[in-house]
Amino acid sequence: MEEIKINRLETTKKIGPMINQYWEKLRQAPAQGKKTAWCAGPLLWMTKAMDMPTHEMPAYAAWAGGRHGAPELLEAAENDGFLPESCSYHRVHMGLLANVRDGVPIREDMQLPIPDIMFTAPLCPEMAHLADSVYRRFGVPVVSMHCPTPYREADIERHTDWMERELREVIVPALEEVCGRPFDNERLREVLIQLKEAALLRNECWEFFKLKPSPWTLWDYIVSMGPFVILAGEPGGVEYYKELKAELEQRVEQGIPALTQEKYRVYWDALCMYGWFGVIARKLASLGINAICGRYPWELFPRPWLIDTEGDPIRAMAELIGEIRRVYAGELYPQIVAELVEEYDIDGLIMFSFRTCKNWSMGQQDVVMEIERRYGIPGILLDADGIDPRYYSDAQIDTRFLALAEMMEGRKKLRQRD
Amino acid sequence: MEESLKELFNFSGDPYTHLAEWKEGSGKKVIGLTPMYLPEELIHAGGMLPVEMWSSNEPITVGHAHVTPYYCGLTRSIVDDLLKGKLDFIDGILTYETCIQARTIMLIVEKNCNIPFMESIFLPNQMTNPLTRPYLIESLEILKARLEEFAGHEITEESLRESIVIYNRNRGLMRKIYDLRRRRPGLINVKEMVPIVHSSMLMLKEDHNAALEKLVIDLEKRPHEIDGRPKVILVGSLCTAPSTEILKLFDDSGVVVVDDDLYTGSRYFVNDAVEDGDPIEALADRFLARNPPCATKVDSEMNWSDYIINMMNESGAQGIITLIQKNCPPHMCYSPDVMRKLSEANIPELVLEVEHEVVSLEQMRTRLQAFKETLGGV
Numbered sequence: 001m002e003e004i005k006i007n008r009l010e011t012t013k014k015i016g017p018m019i020n021q022y023w024e025k026l027r028q029a030p031a032q033g034k035k036t037a038w039c040a041g042p043l044l045w046m047t048k049a050m051d052m053p054t055h056e057m058p059a060y061a062a063w064a065g066g067r068h069g070a071p072e073l074l075e076a077a078e079n080d081g082f083l084p085e086s087c088s089y090h091r092v093h094m095g096l097l098a099n100v101r102d103g104v105p106i107r108e109d110m111q112l113p114i115p116d117i118m119f120t121a122p123l124c125p126e127m128a129h130l131a132d133s134v135y136r137r138f139g140v141p142v143v144s145m146h147c148p149t150p151y152r153e154a155d156i157e158r159h160t161d162w163m164e165r166e167l168r169e170v171i172v173p174a175l176e177e178v179c180g181r182p183f184d185n186e187r188l189r190e191v192l193i194q195l196k197e198a199a200l201l202r203n204e205c206w207e208f209f210k211l212k213p214s215p216w217t218l219w220d221y222i223v224s225m226g227p228f229v230i231l232a233g234e235p236g237g238v239e240y241y242k243e244l245k246a247e248l249e250q251r252v253e254q255g256i257p258a259l260t261q262e263k264y265r266v267y268w269d270a271l272c273m274y275g276w277f278g279v280i281a282r283k284l285a286s287l288g289i290n291a292i293c294g295r296y297p298w299e300l301f302p303r304p305w306l307i308d309t310e311g312d313p314i315r316a317m318a319e320l321i322g323e324i325r326r327v328y329a330g331e332l333y334p335q336i337v338a339e340l341v342e343e344y345d346i347d348g349l350i351m352f353s354f355r356t357c358k359n360w361s362m363g364q365q366d367v368v369m370e371i372e373r374r375y376g377i378p379g380i381l382l383d384a385d386g387i388d389p390r391y392y393s394d395a396q397i398d399t400r401f402l403a404l405a406e407m408m409e410g411r412k413k414l415r416q417r418d
Numbered sequence: 419m420e421e422s423l424k425e426l427f428n429f430s431g432d433p434y435t436h437l438a439e440w441k442e443g444s445g446k447k448v449i450g451l452t453p454m455y456l457p458e459e460l461i462h463a464g465g466m467l468p469v470e471m472w473s474s475n476e477p478i479t480v481g482h483a484h485v486t487p488y489y490c491g492l493t494r495s496i497v498d499d500l501l502k503g504k505l506d507f508i509d510g511i512l513t514y515e516t517c518i519q520a521r522t523i524m525l526i527v528e529k530n531c532n533i534p535f536m537e538s539i540f541l542p543n544q545m546t547n548p549l550t551r552p553y554l555i556e557s558l559e560i561l562k563a564r565l566e567e568f569a570g571h572e573i574t575e576e577s578l579r580e581s582i583v584i585y586n587r588n589r590g591l592m593r594k595i596y597d598l599r600r601r602r603p604g605l606i607n608v609k610e611m612v613p614i615v616h617s618s619m620l621m622l623k624e625d626h627n628a629a630l631e632k633l634v635i636d637l638e639k640r641p642h643e644i645d646g647r648p649k650v651i652l653v654g655s656l657c658t659a660p661s662t663e664i665l666k667l668f669d670d671s672g673v674v675v676v677d678d679d680l681y682t683g684s685r686y687f688v689n690d691a692v693e694d695g696d697p698i699e700a701l702a703d704r705f706l707a708r709n710p711p712c713a714t715k716v717d718s719e720m721n722w723s724d725y726i727i728n729m730m731n732e733s734g735a736q737g738i739i740t741l742i743q744k745n746c747p748p749h750m751c752y753s754p755d756v757m758r759k760l761s762e763a764n765i766p767e768l769v770l771e772v773e774h775e776v777v778s779l780e781q782m783r784t785r786l787q788a789f790k791e792t793l794g795g796v
Contacts, residue, residue: 081754083771085488085745094754120716124518128544128716129751135718136755142718144544146553149515151524151538159540162553170547330525330538353486358518358747363525365484370529383486 004261006285007251009216011244012223018240019063022230023112029053030113035178038140040130041121041147042321045195046171048233049188049313050179055112057130058271059230060096061089065274065387069110074388076104088356088388090126094133101137114138117178119171121147121163121321123328124359143174147321150329156322164318172314188313191233192320198227199304201241208248209292209344213262215251218291219281220258222272228300263288264408267340269351269367270360271296275387283397287405291350293340296360299327333363334370341375348408349379350401355391376415378407420640422632423610426621430613430659433472433620438507440467440622447509447535447569452520453492453657454681454714455541456512457701459691460562462623463581464569466509470619471496473658473774474504484526490745491774492658493519500531510535510568512561516543516714517657518747535568537561545708545717554702562698578697584623589687591630592618596684598637600676600733604645606637608652608675609665616659616682645674648737648793651730652678655741655772656713656749663779664772668739671786673793677733679726680741685710713748722752723759730765736793737766739786744773766792 029036037047040057047054064070070088073095078084080098082091098104100114118140120131131142145166148159172183202224208215224244227237251257266284268291273280284291301307301323308316327336340346349371351364368379380400385391419427429436441448447466451458454470461468473495478487481498499505500523511533513520524538539561542553566573592615599606606614614633618626650673652660659682668675678684691697691704711720730738738760742749753769760767768789770782 081757083742083750083753086750087747090751122716125516125714125748126751129713129748132716132718133751133755142546144547144716144718146540146542146544146547146550148540148542149518149521151515151521155540162542162549166547166549169549330521331528333525334529355488358489358745361486362518362522363484365486366526366529381486 002261004259004285004288006217006281007256007258007260009220009244009247011240011247012220014240014243015223015226018231018234018236019226022234023060023063023109026053026055027112035116036113037178038115038118038130038134039120040118040127041123042324043119043121043145043171044230045191045232045317045320046167046175046188047119048191049184050175051187052175052179054230055115056230057093057127058089060112061092061387062272062274064092064110066277067109068275069107070275070387071389072106073110076106079104084388084390086356087124087126088385090130091356092387093130097133097137115140117174118142119174120144123147123149124357141174143171145170147325150325152331153326153329156326156329159325160318160322163321164315167314167318185313188317189309192307192313192316193309194237195228195232195301195320196304196307196309198237198241199301199307201238201245202228203302203304205241205245205248208252211252212265212345213257213259214265214290214292215248215256215258217258217281218268218294218297219277222297225297225300259285259288259290261288262290264347264405265290265292265345266348266350266404267292267337267344267346268294269296269337269349269364270294270354271352271357271386273352273384273386273392275385275389276392280397283401287401289348289401289405292344292346295327295333295336295340298336298340299324328359330363334367337367337371338374341371341377346377347412348377348404350382350404351379352382352384355383355385356388357386376411378404378411380404419610420633420636422629422636423614425629426617426626426633427610427613429621430616433469434504434507437467437469437620441507444622448507449510449512449535450496450505450508452496452511452513452517452523454685454712455516455705456514456539457558457561457705459578459581459585459697459701460558460565460573461512462584463573463578464565465571466565466569467622471511472616472620474499475661478774484530485522488745489519489522490657490743492743493522495774496523497526500527500533508533510537513538514541515539516541519745537564541705543715545706545715546719551702551706554705555698558698558702575697579693582691582697582700583693584627586690586693588618588623588627588630589690591627591634592687594634595630595637596677598634602642603649603676603734604647604674605640605642607669608678609662609669611675611678612659612665612680612682615680615686619682619686647672647674648790649674649676649733649735650737650739650793651676651726651733651735652680652683653726653738653740654743654749654753655680655682656743656746657681658743660741660772661776663776664741664770664782667779667783667786671783672790673737673739673786676735677729679710679729685712713752723756726756727760727763727765737768737789739789740767740769742769742771744771
């Protein structure tokens, strides 16, 4: 049987250097006399509006995982008393702080400076605790606002109203104080305009996921999320998506699929296994499985036309955060998965049960059961961690992927028979 | 054991039977709350019984088809109990979004159970944010409206104020018992103390108050000899009562517990709500009290270590035993900073990780004995 291979996109190769450069600029900022911020929660678009070099918690953890710098950071945290069951994203930061406070050795490219201010709008308790830990160790001022998880869609509007107030009355004054100048509403508008333009192009790229075979994989898109997060407001985001779209169009014209043979199309739930990104992609590809969509990658404003770039940018910012929180709403979770299954004609579900992240692994078993009931497609739970190697097991992953492929094959045959 | 204590002990030991009987006898609704901060007084004022949901003493079986084993034991146990039908007498479940694991309960219950009232509310918990108080008050008003709708009648200011008075009475009585334990170390062992507090989380407060009134008198009369064992305080075990087996180990290990900062301990009753003024604001202010510091609240300026050290010094204890519920993210995140601070202050601390499933008791016994010896006990 011929080996199934991945056709890598050329455009996505540009993201890695952009991200590296971003962290390097943050590392250099204090020496250049620039104020820096750390963010835990969706606030970095606000610091971007003040052109503050900014660290972002999940982005750093994912980057450390992807660059294989996490094990050393995790070890430093565990030596400082952190239990291995606690959030690995939190632990890599505790390792980083142990490096700054106690000189615990970590790789040079993983090091970051302690910020002048820490902002938090916690999506989970660990984000709040990162802020508290930075304060307790270094006395860095912490400015926090709420970022509630709605259970029902009806709750979102009320929370958005409060988030707007908190942005206006808590976050903006703190930014003005640390930067020593008025908040730049027009710069925030520019960031929002750029986000919207890039996201609209991104949604056009998502259309290519509907093609069979698809010319790109979910992994290509996850790599491309940078322009909506730490690269937001930086030059190049919109151009990146224009290039990506052009390359996808070209692939379609030339009949180049993402996998040399796409047998099955799967939904991937929750965050990614950044520490094993290529490994997972190759394992799936070897079985002809193409990951197409997922709730986490669709977290970043999947309806970009709703971003209001004409009105009050602070209100627009609050609505943007409300939109992100929508995918976390327990009531909507099964429905969001169902919509993606229908829209992208999905054959199976991989629910990545992120061992140390309770936020993203809630209710996964029930969603598998419900989707199976509604569409007759199978799902598996993948028990591992995004970046902590102690929870990674090659054999377990191989067995589960193989089982999923067999189930999807069986269900396809059943459908054909019917 | 005194009759007054036996009553509380029985309720705490078998909440299923006692609550089902209570409900049948009273004809009132029972609302299960996820710990630790939902305002019981509001439900009480609505003529319903609020109960803090508890961890069963059964192994988790069917629950694991819905929630992974690396969720906290309490969440897994509640889901397991619900799916097994052990909580069928419950009329409603109220949860809040602060705990990301408790959120799971809503999703699973809605898909698999038939509970008439299910609500998840948001309790703003950022202690240094100036908008937290008005936001919290609005959340409590919304909760009040939803409870009124379910109860079928208004919760008046007067009824809420009356509930606050009843709850404050309960808290005051428990503080009295704690004071007695501090003054006479060893008079009340920890295997008795935890069920006293735990039963308060389950029983109608008027009934619990009546039992406590008798218990205070009984305990005052209890014979007591000077106890020479090393004194310790217990800390942690957020959201869950430590299991009976572990409590027994403490009592058998040769240390004497003189105070605690446990969830099924002083954390539950240390603060009153003010009895005059707006009762919703009183409940909000009770939640927003900075002491006891809590790992589940966002408060960069709080210092849990100082609070514990102060408690240890005031009770004359020589060491601290911390219980961490496995897979409790807030406690796991905060604990290393407390450990470091205690170590810098040369305060002996023993950290025990506990779990719904029984951990190795022998290993725990050995560690407790070694800890006792470091405190100077033999």
